[in-house]
Amino acid sequence: SQKIxxxxxxxxxxxxxxxxxxxxYTNYSPAYLQWYRxxxxxxxxxxxxxxxxxxxxxxxxxxxxxxxxxxxxxxxxTASQPADxxxxxxxxxxxxxxxxxxxxxxxxxxxx
Amino acid sequence: DGGITQSPKYLFRKExxxxxxxxxxxxNHDAMYWYRxxxxxxxxxxxxxxxxxxxxxxxxxxxxxxxxxxxxxxxxxxxxxxxxxTAFYLCASSIPAGDGWNEQxxxxxxxxxxx
Numbered sequence: 001s002q003k004i005x006x007x008x009x010x011x012x013x014x015x016x017x018x019x020x021x022x023x024x025y026t027n028y029s030p031a032y033l034q035w036y037r038x039x040x041x042x043x044x045x046x047x048x049x050x051x052x053x054x055x056x057x058x059x060x061x062x063x064x065x066x067x068x069x070x071x072x073x074x075x076x077x078t079a080s081q082p083a084d085x086x087x088x089x090x091x092x093x094x095x096x097x098x099x100x101x102x103x104x105x106x107x108x109x110x111x112x
Numbered sequence: 113d114g115g116i117t118q119s120p121k122y123l124f125r126k127e128x129x130x131x132x133x134x135x136x137x138x139x140n141h142d143a144m145y146w147y148r149x150x151x152x153x154x155x156x157x158x159x160x161x162x163x164x165x166x167x168x169x170x171x172x173x174x175x176x177x178x179x180x181x182x183x184x185x186x187x188x189x190x191x192x193x194x195x196x197x198t199a200f201y202l203c204a205s206s207i208p209a210g211d212g213w214n215e216q217x218x219x220x221x222x223x224x225x226x227x
Contacts, residue, residue: 009152034215043116043202043218044155089154099145099170100216102154 002028004103006090012109019077021106023090026071028101030092033066033073038087038105047088048075080110115139116219118203123224125190125197133188133222135203144186145216147202148172155202161186190224198226 007022023033031052036044050057050066050073057064063076077084087107091100116137125131137144143162147155157170161180175194180186186205190197200223204216 004154041200041221041223043204043221044216045218046215049215091155099157099160100155102147102156104152104154 002026002101004028004090004092004101006088006103006106008106009104010107010109012111013080015080015082015110015112017080019080019084019108019110021075021088021090021108023073023075023103024071025092028071028092028094029068030094032093033064034091034093034100035062035064035073035075036089036091036102038089040087044089077108082110082112085109116203116205116217118201118219118222120222121220123222125224125226127226128192130189130191131224133190133201133203133224135186135188135219137184137186137203137205137217137219139205139217140183141205141207141217142183143206144180145204145206146170146176146178146186146188147204149200149202149221158188158201197224199224 003026005024013019034049035047038044048064050064061078065074087105089105091102093100119134145160146158149155156172158176159178161167164183167180177189202221203219206214206216
């Protein structure tokens, strides 16, 4: 069966460091991978989308990589700030299936 | 302001009762979705609709029903057949992309508690 794993439920880092979150998948051939941020009690907010033929995508302090051979995406936040503390969700979709499958998320805490 | 609204924010119901959650969007998006989120878990798709008067079951549709009579509205009914309805419910919308799928915009969610 298809499976998405975000390999750490919680990640604590010091302010100013780079946070790296991992999303691994099995039995899946996604055409797109997306990352969302979710604050407690609120709906997710879209951050970045990367396609299967793209290796890397950047947006301000955010960077996403997509390795279809390793079946893995890495999500980086550089120069992290306490305001970056939230749960980050990865989501995958295939081109034919008009729906997203979400991972369970990684809760990031940036310590001042 | 454009966006997605869900009401109510908190909802309590007695076991055995049906309840309808509201979702409205003024983004002019064709596609709409309902997800369920349980503590410490990701989002699971209940139903989705790509166009008015059409919708498809997601991964966990049993015990739920939807309608899509208007482009801007996609209400979800949680029926008494849903065995464990207490959860956080999220509605989302998007513009279907020609070559795949675009980002989804989420509402603020409705937290349903069955007493």
